[in-house]
Amino acid sequence: MKIALLGYGRMGKTIEKLAQERGHEIVKTIDANDDYDFNGAEVAIDFSVPTAAVANISACLNANVPVVSGTTGWLDHYDEMVALCKKNNGGFIYASNFSVGVNIFFELNKQLAKMMQGLKDYNVSMTEVHHIHKLDAPSGTAITLAEGILEHSDKTDWVLDAEENDKISIKAEREGEVPGTHIINYGSQVDEITIEHRAHNRNGFALGAIIAAEWLKDKTGVYSMKDVLNLS
16 A cells, blocks of 8 residues: 655654555655655555644545645544545545554543543543653543543533633643543542553554555545444
């Protein structure tokens, strides 16, 4: 499979290495100020920065190149990208986290939220820890987790680094080179329940994105990792 990489930072280089190990060819890397010549790419993988994501995804869809995006922090424009994909009969997958383990964790989080619904003695909160280079807070993964809880909770929203009774408190910590840790806690006066996902390195994110790209090739439509992993 011929792949174009949009964003050639640490994640882009990890994706390049793992994709080549799986027998794929990186035919183009596009970073800041590069042109959008996709050089015959059959699919594109975007791990750029929030300010570049919309332009990158739009360029792919306008060039009829299916695109997988793991860039977070741009979702105010998500509906626009969905509309553009449908208009061009393109292929598009966005995920806040492509790790197979994290996507299983998303579903586990929703199931726990359903079980805790109505148990007023328990208050839910979240902590996410990432490396000091991460540009957005809370992480896109934390926001996805919060949305999964809100579907089955009387909480009205989430709030960052604060505590409000009607909102899910998310604490964002940035330290060292931590690839990503997410902790969900339900605490009461008598006990607490905690679930946690801890990434050991970036390879899980990169491999998941490659698996998504392999799945998306030659498809049209807007999908998620639930479709890729058959978790629906």
